[in-house]
Amino acid sequence: MIGHDRLFSELQRLLKRSDADATSICAQTSRRRVMRFAYDAIHQDLVQESITVHFKVIRDKRVGVAATDTLDRTSLHRALHAALEIAGHAPPMKHLAALPGRFDLITSQDYTAETINIPAIDIVRMVKRLFQLAKGAGAQLAGSHVVGDDERAVVNSNGVRCYAASTVAGAKLVAMYRKLSGYGSVASRQLDGLDVDGLLERALKQCLVRHDPVTLPTGEYEVLLEPEAIAELIMWMGYIAFGAKSFQEHTSCFAGRLGEKIVGREVTIVDDGNDPSLLRMPFDFEGVPKQRVTLIDRGVAANIVYDTAYGALYGQPSTGHGLPPDEIDGPAPSHMLMQPGSKTRAELIRSCKRGLLIPRFHYVSGLLNPREALMTGLTREGAFLIEDGKLTRPLATMRFTQSLLEALQHVRGISKERQLVADPAQDFGCAVMPTVHLARFRFTGRSQ
Amino acid sequence: MPTPRLPRGLIDPLVGQLGRRGVDYADIRCERLSHENIVVENRTVKTISLLESAGVGVRVLIGGSWGFACTPDVTAAGLKRAASEAIAIAKASALINRKPLKLAPCDPVRATHRSTWAVDPFEVPLAKKLDYLMWANTELLGPNPIQRATSHMDFYRRRTYFASTEGSRIEQEFLESGAGLEVIAQHGDEVQVRSYPNSHHGALAQAGFEYVKQLDLVGGAKRIQTEVLHLLGAPAPKAGLTTIILDPTQVVMQLHESCGHPAELDRVLGQELSYAGGSFLTTDRLNNFRYGSDHVNIVADATLTGGLGSFAYDDEGVAAQRVDLVREGQFVGYLSSRECAAKLGLPRSSGAMRAERWDAPPLVRMTNVNLEPGSATLDELMRDVKHGYLLSTNKSWSIDDRRLNFQFTTEIAREITNGRRGRIVKNPLYTGITPEFWGRCTGTSNRDTWQLWGVPNCAKGEPMQLMHVGHGAPYARFDGVQIAPAT
Numbered sequence: 001m002i003g004h005d006r007l008f009s010e011l012q013r014l015l016k017r018s019d020a021d022a023t024s025i026c027a028q029t030s031r032r033r034v035m036r037f038a039y040d041a042i043h044q045d046l047v048q049e050s051i052t053v054h055f056k057v058i059r060d061k062r063v064g065v066a067a068t069d070t071l072d073r074t075s076l077h078r079a080l081h082a083a084l085e086i087a088g089h090a091p092p093m094k095h096l097a098a099l100p101g102r103f104d105l106i107t108s109q110d111y112t113a114e115t116i117n118i119p120a121i122d123i124v125r126m127v128k129r130l131f132q133l134a135k136g137a138g139a140q141l142a143g144s145h146v147v148g149d150d151e152r153a154v155v156n157s158n159g160v161r162c163y164a165a166s167t168v169a170g171a172k173l174v175a176m177y178r179k180l181s182g183y184g185s186v187a188s189r190q191l192d193g194l195d196v197d198g199l200l201e202r203a204l205k206q207c208l209v210r211h212d213p214v215t216l217p218t219g220e221y222e223v224l225l226e227p228e229a230i231a232e233l234i235m236w237m238g239y240i241a242f243g244a245k246s247f248q249e250h251t252s253c254f255a256g257r258l259g260e261k262i263v264g265r266e267v268t269i270v271d272d273g274n275d276p277s278l279l280r281m282p283f284d285f286e287g288v289p290k291q292r293v294t295l296i297d298r299g300v301a302a303n304i305v306y307d308t309a310y311g312a313l314y315g316q317p318s319t320g321h322g323l324p325p326d327e328i329d330g331p332a333p334s335h336m337l338m339q340p341g342s343k344t345r346a347e348l349i350r351s352c353k354r355g356l357l358i359p360r361f362h363y364v365s366g367l368l369n370p371r372e373a374l375m376t377g378l379t380r381e382g383a384f385l386i387e388d389g390k391l392t393r394p395l396a397t398m399r400f401t402q403s404l405l406e407a408l409q410h411v412r413g414i415s416k417e418r419q420l421v422a423d424p425a426q427d428f429g430c431a432v433m434p435t436v437h438l439a440r441f442r443f444t445g446r447s448q
Numbered sequence: 449m450p451t452p453r454l455p456r457g458l459i460d461p462l463v464g465q466l467g468r469r470g471v472d473y474a475d476i477r478c479e480r481l482s483h484e485n486i487v488v489e490n491r492t493v494k495t496i497s498l499l500e501s502a503g504v505g506v507r508v509l510i511g512g513s514w515g516f517a518c519t520p521d522v523t524a525a526g527l528k529r530a531a532s533e534a535i536a537i538a539k540a541s542a543l544i545n546r547k548p549l550k551l552a553p554c555d556p557v558r559a560t561h562r563s564t565w566a567v568d569p570f571e572v573p574l575a576k577k578l579d580y581l582m583w584a585n586t587e588l589l590g591p592n593p594i595q596r597a598t599s600h601m602d603f604y605r606r607r608t609y610f611a612s613t614e615g616s617r618i619e620q621e622f623l624e625s626g627a628g629l630e631v632i633a634q635h636g637d638e639v640q641v642r643s644y645p646n647s648h649h650g651a652l653a654q655a656g657f658e659y660v661k662q663l664d665l666v667g668g669a670k671r672i673q674t675e676v677l678h679l680l681g682a683p684a685p686k687a688g689l690t691t692i693i694l695d696p697t698q699v700v701m702q703l704h705e706s707c708g709h710p711a712e713l714d715r716v717l718g719q720e721l722s723y724a725g726g727s728f729l730t731t732d733r734l735n736n737f738r739y740g741s742d743h744v745n746i747v748a749d750a751t752l753t754g755g756l757g758s759f760a761y762d763d764e765g766v767a768a769q770r771v772d773l774v775r776e777g778q779f780v781g782y783l784s785s786r787e788c789a790a791k792l793g794l795p796r797s798s799g800a801m802r803a804e805r806w807d808a809p810p811l812v813r814m815t816n817v818n819l820e821p822g823s824a825t826l827d828e829l830m831r832d833v834k835h836g837y838l839l840s841t842n843k844s845w846s847i848d849d850r851r852l853n854f855q856f857t858t859e860i861a862r863e864i865t866n867g868r869r870g871r872i873v874k875n876p877l878y879t880g881i882t883p884e885f886w887g888r889c890t891g892t893s894n895r896d897t898w899q900l901w902g903v904p905n906c907a908k909g910e911p912m913q914l915m916h917v918g919h920g921a922p923y924a925r926f927d928g929v930q931i932a933p934a935t
Contacts, residue, residue: 034910035541038718042541046516047533048807048911052499063493069501070520079500086496089574094492120540128544142721144910172722181721249595250634326497328487362725367844368857368934369875371639376855378848380725397848399855399879401934425910444932445879447853 001116002029002051002071004106004163007153010071011053014080015155020057020064020087022099024156026285026324027053027071031116031149034425037127038142040135045120054285055083056325058099061092065325097312100288102159107282110166115191116149123147130200134175137204143173146424147191154287162283170424171196174381175203179213180394182206183359183381185228187422187430189279206359206382206394213396214385215448222355222412223441224348224386227419227433229358230338233404234269235429236366236375238333242271242295243321244310245330246370253373253405254301263408265299266341271333273320278335279422279430286322293319295333307331337432341414348413348437350389356441357384357391361400373404378447399445410439454478454609454619455522459504462527466508467613471535473509473551475612477763478502478522479806482605484570488581489598490589496574503806506530510538512545516809552789552797554766556615561760563622564753565656569603572657577601580665584629587669593633593680594673601627601660602652602904604916608763616765624756624916626652626902627660629669633676640679640874642859644668646697647841652902652916653754675860675872682874684933685861691836691927692878693829696899698858699819699921701842704903706882707739707746708817708917710851711773711781712800712908713788715812723910725849728882729779731792739779740886743822743924746774748783750799750815755918756902757802757815764810766799773817777887785812804913811909816900816918822892829891829925830867837861837931838869839876844934847882855879857934877934885926893923 011025029051036044053076054067064087068079123145134141146169153163170187171194182203186194225233246252253262273281273290283289286308294302306314307322310331321331349357356379364377376399383395415435422430459476466474481501487494503520504527515538519530569577581599588597604624611617628650630643645651645663653659694702710727714720717731729737739746750768752758759768764786773781783800784792801810830838841859848854861876862869880888900920907914 032911036719036722036910037544038721041545042513043719044516044809044910045514045537045541046518046809047537048518049520050807051520063496065495065497067497067499069499069503072520072522075500075502079498082498082500086498086574089578090493090496091578120537121543124540124543131544142718144722146910174721176721249632251595251632251639326485326495326499328489328494362849363846365844365846368877371637372935374934376844376846378846378853380849397850397853399846399848399853401855401877426912445853445855447848447850447881 001149001151001165004153007151007163008155008161011153011155014076015157018057018080020059020084022058022157024056024099024286025053026154027051029151032425033147034144035123035127036144039140040131042127053079054324054326055080057083057087059087061096062087062090063093064090067326095313097308099156099158100160100286100308100318103162103287103289105162105282108165110189110280111149112167112190115147115167115169118147118191126196130196133200137208139175139177139204139207141173141175143171146170148424154283154285156287160287162287164282168279168424169194170422171199173199173203175200175207177207180207180209181381187420187424209394211393214393215396215446216398218443218445220440220442222352223438224352224355224357225436225438226359227435228360228421230436231421231431231433232361232364233375234336234338234433235431236364237373237404238336240366240370241373242304243330243332244304244306244314247304251370253371254304257301260301261299262301262405263296263299264411266411266414267296267299267408268339269296269336270294271305271336273335275335275337277420277432280335284320284322285324288318288320288322290320305331305333334429338434340416340418340434343413343415345415345417345435348415348435349386349391351413352386352389352437355386356395357386359383375404376401397447398443400441401444402442407438407441411436412439413437454480454607456609458524458527459609459611462531463611463613466531471508471510471613473613474507475610475764476504476506477806478504478609480607481805482570484603486577486581487598487600488585489596491582491585501805504530505806505809506534507809508534508538509549510535511542512547512549513538513541518807549787550790551786552794554786554797557765558617559760561620563654563758565623567657569625569657570605584665584669587666588629588631588673591677593635593677594631595634596632598630599665600650610763610765612765618761618765620760622654623656624652625655625657625659626650627663627665629665629672631672631676633680635680638680640676642672642676643841644672646901647843647859649904652756652904654756654758655754678872679860679874682872684875684935685837685873685931687932689928690931691833691925692929692931693836693838693923693925695838695840695923696921697841697901698839699924700901700903700919701845701856703746703817703819703919703921705845705847706851706854707773708814711783712812713782713784713792716782717788717791724908728850728852733779735780737779738777739774739883740777741889742776743889743892744774744777744886745820746817747772747820748798748800748815748817752816755816755900756904756916757918762799762801763803764801766797766801769799771798783812783814788812802915804915808913811913813908813915814906814917816920818920819892819922819924821895821898821922824891824893826893826897826923829893829923830864833864833867836864837873837876838864852882854882875934876931878929878931880929885929888926888928889924890927891925898922
């Protein structure tokens with residue numbers, strides 16, 4: 001970790017050095033220790049350190065952006081110079097939003113030194129124990145383990161000066177027994193928040209089954225989408241529907257429908273970068289504090305998210321969803337929560353006469369027809385057939401092709417329990433989701 | 449601005465020290481990268497950006513364990529710290545990895561290599577690039593239904609220096625140039641998109657600015673504007689089994705997902721099980737499995753000029769090769785690394801270890817995975833098709849974790865009736881099972897129609913690495929394929 005003193009010192013020095021009308025500098029550092037293992041061996045173990053410093057300068061309504069991946073002063077000066085040079089040659093912008101105004105924050109509330117400083121040998125010992133437990137149960141194991149830390153610092157010539165440091169830890173396990181696999185994943189801000197034994201138990205439970213996988217005919221099925229499965233679909237909605245750019249371009253299924261009921265009234269989704277149950281981040285890459293935004297309110301399309309540029313276009317303040325200045329996809333939610341329901345997961349399963357329990361999806365695409373939120377993807381490990389309220393047989397891989405809007409119009413129930421879904425090896429986007437029971441979900445293909 | 453030199457003077461002594469510290473093997477890779485990206489949207493400059501990056505990755509093998517660490521601090525102290533960290537990691541893993549790990553042999557070399565270009569795009573004035581993008585952008589705009597018109601250019605420079613304890617010293621430089629267009633039109637609830645010359649990042653090749661000039665963005669803009677407006681009122685395809693012809697832009701994605709990834713030997717050996725998945729091309733199927741029809745010949749060719757997967761040596765110092773993956777429909781080869789090749793008892797690596805940047809370890813990746821041309825013209829492929837579709841430009845892609853069940857949509861299709869191309873069709877979707885689908889390949893077009901495309905966003909690994917890979921393809925015909933409207 002570099003620390004706010006050094007980061008601010010470097011960035012403020014660069015701010016003074018810029019002779020542009022306005023300058024914004026954002027630094028993002030990341031350190032990840034990622035171990036991957038399979039079949040009684042660790043096949044990858046690495047420490048990855050990175051830093052990216054983005055410069056955005058405005059001169060005579062002309063914008064220049066440059067970035068460098070080091071804190072070396074010569075490189076920083078080259079990058080600032082490049083941004084100024086680009087602004088010098090760029091055409092003036094017709095509509096140019098001002099840089100955000102004063103915001104002062106330093107926080108390390110989600111940083112725990114014990115997480116990032118765990119000795120390598122301790123992680124290896126933990127993996128060795130998991131291998132032994134899996135072997136004892138007659139299964140084989142693959143997976144990954146991650147610890148890391150992140151820092152984000154933003155300064156600008158309008159008085160923004162903010163910094164946040166955090167740690168992250170996570171694990172994924174795939175247990176394999178005969179033709180079956182089971183899966184579990186967990187993420188937390190703290191290493192001691194990872195229940196790897198519970199994870200292994202879950203993965204083993206999914207694969208240590210007497211039955212071979214059953215291949216079902218294609219068609220509509222009742223489904224229980226567990227947190228990781230529903231999170232992937234909702235995160236696709238974040239990309240194709242909840243941001244101001246897709247809204248403006250009318251590709252979003254929200255465009256022209258704000259205020260209309262678009263899904264079942266059981267569904268409320270908010271984005272809240274300050275919620276402690278998520279991997280929270282209190283401000284965006286422009287240095288704007290994150291606002292809590294209700295995206296779907298009891299089934300009604302309620303709001304979209306903005307950065308400063310799209311906020312100015314719509315006469316709205318930024319909601320704190322700006323991306324780095326060289327990104328062109330527009331603002332996007334990255335901390336979504338679905339409101340919990342009143343039943344337990346077990347009650348949802350018991351209430352299902354015949355349906356499919358799906359822990360996660362594989363390779364979902366939301367690009368088929370974004371206006372209808374039409375998506376496709378596949379089941380993977382741990383999917384089971386539910387018959388008369390009980391999990392009876394594991395499922396062979398099935399493909400769905402389904403409009404998410406249509407599916408969420410027929411909600412049978414939402415669980416009380418929710419789970420954080422995140423990939424700690426990557427650094428963007430997380431969600432807290434319940435299990436969602438849907439009356440109809442269209443399966444269009446099989447792998448066997 | 450001149451690019452600083454690579455610090456060979458720091459790296460060579462360090463790799464020598466690693467050899468003396470008792471590692472079984474080590475390599476050090478230093479890289480300097482530049483990426484210029486210019487995007488114009490609706491006649492407004494959306495971004496002009498330059499990213500510069502430099503750093504060093506150190507990979508060591510001790511006993512049966514790898515350790516990798518990296519640093520952007522390209523000083524003697526920074527490199528030493530990274531090396532110590534890599535050693536500590538590898539030693540810790542020895543608690544589990546008790547068996548020594550063998551690497552397939554690789555002759556040490558001292559070499560330099562530079563990809564081919566005529567005009568360095570980083571030397572071309574920004575105003576000239578912007579003028580060209582604005583011109584193309586203006587051609588895309590106009591009629592009311594057009595919601596967004598985007599024109600963009602990307603230029604990459606990658607300079608690497610590789611040194612190994614086996615004595616290799618390899619310096620390589622690659623320059624990539626590309627450009628593209630995308631237009632979105634909307635009328636009521638109907639939204640359509642068209643891209644040129646290809647979707648998802650346009651066209652990108654190992655070449656200079658001359659490649660961008662050859663793309664004829666202005667001519668392409670007029671064509672896709674007409675097509676996207678047609679698509680708003682076009683019919684969707686009829687669902688059912690039919691003949692489809694994929695144009696090279698879509699064969700690229702079909703190759704990538706259903707041949708390139710399953711042929712990666714690290715996937716086959718289980719090293720991606722917790723993330724990307726496994727592969728149906730299991731080791732018992734090598735030289736013993738019908739992947740497709742006799743028309744299907746697929747190679748991984750890193751020696752091809754201009755491909756995004758071209759190089760002289762991969763990121764563990766293995767010389768570039770042209771390797772058969774599928775020959776006359778039979779599965780005959782893998783993409784591999786020295787470690788994976790040794791595990792399978794292969795005589796050598798196929799030279800497919802590649803890293804996205806200095807801060808990532810190399811993984812088994814695609815090079816240029818190409819479908820070889822046949823002998824037919826496109827008209828000959830269509831001649832006896834009573835009813836079918838010609839599908840162009842990928843829109844969405846999805847495939848299962850063993851790379852069997854796939855589903856693609858394309859931006860546009862043309863109906864084929866009695867051997868002739870007819871009306872435009874919107875929202876085409878086709879799906880299948882990989883070996884069954886390639887088994888239905890009834891012809892590929894000739895060398896004159898063969899096209900080489902770049903895919904700059906091939907995702908794999910934890911942490912995820914985005915690799916630049918290439919695919920060459922002709923038109924390809926498939927009979928009895930399930931097609932449906934994506935609605």
